[in-house]
Amino acid sequence: MKILQLFLTFLLVASCSDKKIHPYAYYYWKTNLSLNKTEKKALAESTTNFLCTRFFDVDKVNGKFEPVAVITKDKSFSTEKEIIPTVFITNRTFYNIKIDEIQFLAESVSQLIQKKVKDYQLSSSKEIQIDCDWTAGTREDYFKFLNALKKISGKQISCTLRLHQVKDKELMGIPPLQKVYLMCYSTSSPLENSDRNSILDVQILKSYLSKLEDYPLKNIEVALPIYSWGIVTNHLGKHKLINALSKKDLKNKNFKKISDDEIEVAKDGFYFGNFLSKGFKIKAEEISDQQISDVVKFLDQKISHYNIIYYQLDSKFVEGRSFQHF
Known part of the structure; x- marks a missing residue:
């Protein structure tokens, strides 16, 4: 009996020691760089040395490329974390784009990032992250842009990777990069009539990522949601x-x-x-620790090592939560 108990104890300890604890960081996605007390504490406790910070968006308006909602900085903003400049680019920016326009766009993005880093004296990382929901029709030009930005900036370029871009990798193509950020949220549209959680439905995520281990790029970071919203x-x-x-x-x-x-x-x-008005309905969607845990356990079977980046750093979403056990 004692031998059996010892054996069961050994199995329990071994299984616990096999559990992966992932270093974690945050996305910062507000237009103004400013941290309150709760956010400063959460950022200081995060276990990586970086903060993925949205610098601006890029859109095509009346045929011209335009930066949208460029960041400003509050005097109180300070952190010892390295800032990874992150830029969101609309997919339509790459519709019917010409070769010389790709070069111009890459130069403009690189220059504006450098300007903001200098203006706000930010400790910038050697990495630039690009966020774009590219499609089969824009993939070639988007990938050319990523290569051009890599050459012009001299930085390591990474990009976001959405669930459908993993599932349909033959159609969507593989970014010409070494590193991607897998966005494990927005599993459905919140504007559809559905009983599912549109921010994160674990079963939908698992179906999209069932063959994730076959994805050619192996340096994959994981973005997980902690935000909430109401659907009216x-x-x-x-x-x-x-x-x-x-x-x-x-x-x-x-x-x-x-x-x-x-x-x-x-x-x-x-x-x-x-x-x-009276009769309107409101449905609140938020993310539980159990949902995050379920996704992490699933991904641990697919990816050998990864950091977690939580979206997003906001006192409304980080207060009272602990991320150390994921």
Whole structure:
């Protein structure tokens, strides 16, 4: 009996020691660089040396490339973390783009990043991250842009990788890079009528990533969601989003509870900065520790090593949460 107990104890200890603890970082996706006390604490406790920071977006407006919502910086912003400049580029930016325009775009992106790093005296990483939901029709020009940016900037270029780009890798192509950030969220549209959690449905994610181990690029970081929002449905069945809404925000004497995560407005009024009529419904979607744990356990079977980057660093999403055990 003692031998059996010792054997079971050994198996338990071995299984616990096999559990991977992943270093983690954050995305910072606000237009103004500013950290409150809660955010500073969360950032200081993160276990990597970097912060993926959105610098600006790029869009094509009336045929011209334009930077959108370029970051500003509050005097109080400071961190010892390296800043990884991150730029979101709309897919339509690459529609019918010419070779000389690709070069111009790469030069412009590199120059604006350098300017912001210098202006705000940021400790910039040797890496630049590009976020774009490219398609089969834009992949060749997007990949040419990534190569051009790599050459012009002299930096390591990484990019985001969405679930469908993994599942349909033959159609979508493989980015000409060494490193990608797998975005494990936005598993469905919040503007569709569905009972699923549109931020993260673990079963949908697993189906998209069932062959992740076969993906040619092996240096994969993992982006996981910690954000929340509310989906408002009006009398016509049309939807709109209210960012950063959580289930606890649905406790209001003017709301009629439908379920743990959904209410019906019982009285016209202004709620969460919006005028909502009686009969409108609000569904709160947020992410639990269990959902994150389920995704991490699944990915541990597919990827040998990875950092986790949580989206996003905001006191509304980090307060009261511990990420050390994932």
